[in-house]
Amino acid sequence: TGRQAGTLRELMAIRAIHGKMFRRLGLGTALGFRTRDRQVTDRPAIIVFxxxxxxAQWVLDGQMLPSTVQGPGDLWCDVDVVEFSYHGASSAAPKEQVYSELVECLRGDDQCVGPGSQVASLEVYGTMGAVVRSRTGEHQIGFLTNRHVAVDLDFPYQKMFHPLPPNLGPGVYLGTVERATSFVTDDLWYGMFATCCSETVVRADGAFVPFAASFDSSSVTASIKGVGEVGELFTINLDDPIANLVGKAAIKVGRSSGLTRGTVVAYGVEYHDDKGVCFFTDLLVVGDGGQFDSEGDSGSMILLCDGDKPRPVGMIWGGTSNRGRLKLRQGHEPQNWTSGVDLGRLLDLLQLDIISND
Incomplete structure (x- = not known):
């Protein structure tokens, strides 16, 4: 009896109430839909890894997860259980996995630079995300990528190049990081306390790099190689129905694996470290028939296939090589997955707007 939860905010509130039980019995949680008989249903659920x-015959008393849980008021939702193959330490992944005309263009064999192109600091390479304009100051135009790609605290200047820094090969200076973030508290990010844990942070992992005055900005394009122009930003509203986001088809273009396709399978992924800190990452994407990302694709925009033009919704920051693999269907091997930052919330935090056309 009661009212079945139907929005991300409602699922988040129910999860917070039962957080201690989920932490005791699982490795982490996420918000999505229940899977039954190897098929994804339309029943909103808290997914427990x-x-x-x-x-059930082999599960001891006190270790069985309930099939449903109650929330505030008369709210309730299903609980789904998904197997998670944990790597432990980060697994090594080959740096160069795909060679195609598209990928060669993204790595420097093209006259333009834009979303999907290779960018590099002095020791790390990744992918250019959105072309953006600052909402403050002189309203500079630049680009967004991951903080872990752009910032190395062992160097005094956080400079970015395309395709390579001068110490590794030919490349052009793009600009220097102006603002960046790694983690944000859950109340600031979501506008609510997402757990009962006092030490809760969301992985934001973003950096804004304004184009340098010395850089020829006429070579910048806001279109994505292999995709074209993108549509309006897809803003994730926690009060919208879950199906507005979860279950949607997605694509990305990155400097390592090029154009790949996948599905958004969950939002608000939660896990804990051995120091008692609760971490969140926003988007969980699984590739269609293969990996959605590879090492070096960090910073790539995640685009929802929604309408005539794909709409930016997130930015990749990590995936399978960071933690493990998900077994989403019985009788099938575990699948690779990708973690993404909620792009709308990151843009608001860094005070940026997407430029979607040239």
Missing amino acids: VARKLH
């Missing part, structure tokens, strides 16, 4: 799913 476990090391191994077992038949």
Whole structure:
């Protein structure tokens, strides 16, 4: 009885109430839809990740997760259990996995630079995300990428190049990081306390790099190679129905694996470290028939296939090589997955607007 939760905010509130139980019995949680008989249903659920799913016959008393949980008022929702193959330490992934005409263009074999192009600091390379304009100061135009791609605290200047820095090969100076963020508290990010844990942060991992005055900005394009112009930013509203986001088809273009396709399978992924800190990452994307990202694709925009033009919704920051693999369907091997930052919230935090056309 009662009212079934139907929005991300409602699922988040229910999860917060039962957080201690989920932490005791699982490796982490996320918000999405329940899977039954190997098919994704339309029933909103809190997804609990476990090391191994077992038949109820072999689960001890006190270790069985309930099939539903109650929330505030008369709210309730389903609980789904997904197997998570944990790597432990980060697994090594080959740096160069795809060679195609598109990928060669993104790595410097093209007269233009834009979303999807290779960018590099003095020791790390990644992918250019959105072309953006600052909402403050002189309203500079620049680009967005990951903080872990752009910022190295061992160097005094956080300079970015395309395609390579001068110490590694030919390249052009793009600009220097002006503002960046790594983690944000849950109340600032979501506008609510997402857990009962006092130490809760969301992985934001973004950096804004305004184009340098010495850089020829006429070579910048806001279109994505292999995709074209993008549509308006897809703003994730926690009060909208879950189906507005979860289950949607997505694409990305990155300097390592080029154009790939996948599906948004969950939002608001939660996990804890051994120091008691609760971490959130926003988007969980699974590739269609293969990996959605590879090492070096960090910073790529995640685009929803929504309408005539794909709409930016997130930015990749990590994936399978960081933690493990998900077994989403019985009888199938575990799948690779990708973590993404909620792009709308990151743009607001860094005071930026997307430029979607040239």
